[in-house]
Amino acid sequence: MRSFQHINVFTLEEAVSVLKDSGGKAQVIAGGTDIIGVLKEQILPDYPEILLNIKAIPDLDYIKKDHEGLRIGPLAKLAGLAKSPAVREKYGALAQAARSVGSPQIRNMATIGGNLCQETRCWYYRYPHSIGGRLLCLRKGSGSCLAVNGDNRYHALFDARRCFAACPSDVAVALLLLGAEINILGIGGKRTVYLQDFFHPLGNALEPGEIIGGIHIPTPPVGAKQQFLKFTLRKPIDFAVVSAAALIVLDGGICTEARIALGAVAPGPRRFPEAENFLKGKRLETNVLEKAAGIALEGAKPLSKNGYKIEIAKTLISRALSACLENESFNH
Amino acid sequence: MNKENRFIGKKVPRKDAADLVRGKAQFIDDLKIPGMLHAKILRSPHAHARIKKIDTTRAKELPGVEAVLTYEDTPVWRAGLPSHIGVLSNTVRYVGDAAALVAAVSDVVAREALELIEVEYEILPAVYDVLEALEEDAPQLYEQFPGNRFPLACPWMGPESLQGIFMGDVAKGFAESDIIAEGSCSYENLPNPLPLEPPGVIACWEGPEDLTVWASAQSPYFLKITLHYAMGRINVRSIASHCGGSFGTKVLLWQLAFYAAALAQATRQPVKMYYTKTEHFAAYTLRLGSRFRGKVGIKKDGRVMAVEGDWLINTGYCSDAAQGMVAVGCGELQLMVRCLNWEIKPQLVCTNRNASKMVRGYGGQELEAAFIPVLNMALEKGNIDPLDFFRENFVKPGDGYYWRDGNWWVSRGIDYGKAMDRGAEVFGWKEKWKGWLRPTAVDGSLRIGVGIGVHGNADVGEDVSEAYVRLEPDSTVVIHSCLSEHGTGQRSSLCKMVAEVLKLPIERISVAPPDSLVNPYEFGPVGSRGTYAIGSAVIRAAEDARRRLLERSATVLNVSADDLDTEDGMIFIKGKGGGKSGKKIRWKDGLGFDRTCLGHGYFEPDFSISNFLMVFVEVGVDTKTGKIDLRRVVAATDVGKIIDSQSLKNQLHGCLGSAGLDSAIFEESVFDPKLGRFLNPNMLDYKWRTFMELPQFDTVILETPMDTHSFQSVGVGEIVNAPTPPAVLMAVSNAIGVRLADYPLTPDKILRALGKA
Amino acid sequence: MSEHPVTLVVNNRRYDLEVGGRPGDLQPTHTLSYTLRETLGLTGTKIGCDKGECGACTVLLEGEPVLSCLILTVECHGKKITTIEGLEDPQTGKLDPIQQSFIDSGAFQCGFCTPGMIMSVKALFAGNPSPTGQEIREALSGHYCRCMSHYHVLEAVAGSVPKAGGTDE
Ligand SMILES: Cc1cc2nc3c(=O)[nH]c(=O)nc-3n(C[C@H](O)[C@H](O)[C@H](O)COP(=O)(O)OP(=O)(O)OC[C@H]3O[C@@H](n4cnc5c(N)ncnc54)[C@H](O)[C@@H]3O)c2cc1C
């Protein structure tokens, strides 16, 4: 790796102030599982002068239940989330999503904050500098999108305009499903954004100098069943081609609450209100689930090579929903 | 008939086992040569370009940089087949081709220096597709190879090396056929064999004409010879480290050696050239691109009457072994399909992408992967069970074939029918085969299908081996065979063979380091030749040494050498009155305490015996996601005699790795023709099988004695993955009821075939 | 900025590494795998991909399996690290039962993946002395082995389970 300065910070406030003072030259390192790879391959034209180690801040890896729900520290490890009884009990989709990430070793290192802030996996964006030079594209602020007319088999089906990269985070899909809020710290103080507002077409809601200070998930409705499913080309270690999460509440066999989220199909994880509304008030027979999946995917705008993801997404939605009904999990 | 063996076929831990599990085995990146510098390569951003200007001044000024080389100041060494690649050139021919070399005190400094080199390119048009490269107005890669065609001759295989399959009268054959199928299939996904350890070479000049290289080599002696000729007949000493996997890719390490040696010459210091995994992906060895277009004529009963077609082979920007792979591939096809009328015309084509080079499967895998789907169309029309077809058509003793040297060989092998039947039984083929394009079972969206593949190679006795066996007075033994350990356990297998010949505990036997300075010529454990060819040389050397030992002892004991035997380090008179309970002396007393005794053994090529492997695969296809689940694999073979069962099974399992079976499921190098770049040079986007998706895997290993050496066995290393890709294609086609001919069968293709995408 | 030395405890031995720019110094860019191999001479930890994708560089950090190619050494101050060299008994040289079982089962071909896998198994057994087959496969799911020694590895792991009794599914 090219040289950088490494600074340990011991409070979030200190982190924010170093970020500010660096004038954009400092970058946060948490678990390092993403950023170290990015730096080694030099995929970006800019290279940080300072790595700011927030792992030195004590007690930021909490997973706490309170009367409003669950509070998660930005440094909570994915392995911990997958194992935590509190998470598994009421936030099962999050535990499943965390467990689906990478390999055991990755999960022992990776943090939830880093998972939300990881760089896109678009293979044009990630092209290594050492083989003929990095590729520049719109997301890097120079040139146009290479994927839209290139090999876009893993790219977005929804909401993309100039950059077609899909959001790689698995955890984000579960957090969206569960209505999570992200607490953001900046020099101007704290603010909160809902997860659905966190991801932007070219990045995320963090302004320069801001960091994720914590995550809050409201208590899910009583009796809610949830399921996260991830489709990959092969079983771990792999990123999602499509992932899906579903949550339903039944009252006497009738659906009173339904949530559907998909991952890896848009710049962020995405909910499908029409399909959700369609389910409400109905008995969830197989054909109803399939119909809902169809409705969800109606607005998909496939590119030249990613049309197959529609069928997979539909399948995952109906399987996630029926897994909620059966309360047992599928592998895909 | 052998009497009970002490070691052959017995479980004996590998000699290097403890080193491997303790982390003590020395791989190339573990070696530190004093004063060693680190090399890095500036790689071209263009698929085809001429270097107009290259300025290295700033790079040279960077502290810690010891040399920066361009085409203007590298030595005129040349390699390739025919030789066409220098150390550097003023023309770059793929994205990633070397434009400049740097040696520096550290990796980090070397990388930094790359950023300071300024190159001005004149961009030239590039071509990637094999047919486009053959077009008249296609961009030309090399002046000396007009039409982008490499000559097919492979001089080191002999003056008449095989350049296609031409025999009989195809027109007549087709006229006599009941069924003719015509079509084309491409196996052009360029899977990467990708051993875990990237390739590496350390070069150090001991004098102006004397080069020492340490290399992660599969064939250290062969590397010495390659470099000797490529670098102007210099003296080369080649030493192999432990090799972290090769699968053929670390036989021809000349290119890394060129880079390291050129920099070592310029700096007068040892230089290490060790690729990153990224370079390993984007600038090292891929499989050949293979496309077959042609027809097959058969009788209703499955006899093949004629085969005709074009075999289009894309080697990327250079060739260093592809001609050999064409020759062997053409030989292998004849082993698989008995037929009297052939016309297979290969064309070897260069294009502007990273090179395809030597890989396990060596031409046969590539040819068959593209040919068998066309053959299958004929079998489908005739409703012929492929098991019956292969049982009928796989080479039998007395059958003839043209082998790689262009000569006609008659098989002295065995009939492998028994192994096929046994494999079919274990797999349950009869129950599972429901006919072409018919699933074995359907359960909701899950459809199950089966497929089969077969492969054989008469390479078990290819090329020359030599060995010495040195007996020490303390009754220890040193084997001198220039063999590196790259995963097959062959060095330990040789110890077993020698222990058996000399009737010594295996602990007393060791193998000299894989260093060309202390060992005689050895082509290397290439193909499947380790057991028969290398084994024969070593066994003969041991027998020769034993004879000499007994002859010397005979004068001491005053008997004829023929009456003597040796066991456990003692020499005694055979038969009545003698035996181990009679008079006996130690080796020391026979040899003299200040003497050793050297036996010499050799092996000359013999292509009259082939090995064999049949694979049966069962897949489950989820028709709602297009995902293929590999449920079961049965690999059936007959090896004559098992030398080491663990190593053998390990090798058979190897079909799931090294760009084998999974090149039909998810392994591919994704290429963007707009950019001329591979998009997935990393181990996430390049897919590989993990512990979570292991199929049930059974091996069926028969031991029908073969006429090879005293242990009557053959190896299988080369062939384990060759029959697997078309077997998967067959199984998936049967599962979903749609004929597929597109590797790899990723979900997008399955869903498209099902009309869902 | 003042740099305090970084202290590592590797295989029960303490190392104090100066941070700085002189040759031999620890630099902020050094990964743990680099430090182990190049500075401490512990080359048993292998590097396959150098990017977290293959598992070859797995070591134990405070007993947890992690990828040493993605960890900065400066962030390991005061931490306990175990590498493949730390498994055998330092006095007698007796191998860890997992190592012995890998030998007995012939659980390697080229052996480049072996040290990393053994470290993952070591951690698995420490937390779960009677793992099921599924748990074993999961623990190894991040390890690449191109030679396909998987089946013999599973046999070796099953053969060294500290407390037999785990069942599949
Ligand atoms: C082999 C491999 C497989 C993977 N598989 C998956 C997968 O299946 N699914 C998946 O979702 N991901 C996967 N990943 C991606 C990823 O590394 C992680 O998911 C991980 O969670 C990132 O967390 P980290 O703590 O390591 O992040 P880091 O690498 O430390 O940081 C990543 C980014 O987030 C920023 N950041 C970190 N914390 C904060 C914070 N609190 N506030 C603001 N910015 C912050 C950093 O500056 C950096 O830009 C994989 C990675 C690898 C190497």
Ligand code: SF4
């Ligand atoms: S999808 Fe986005 S990241 Fe990928 S090439 Fe297009 S603009 Fe760049």
Ligand code: FES
């Ligand atoms: S070398 Fe660290 S995971 Fe591959």
Ligand code: FES
């Ligand atoms: S034994 Fe070679 S990579 Fe595993």
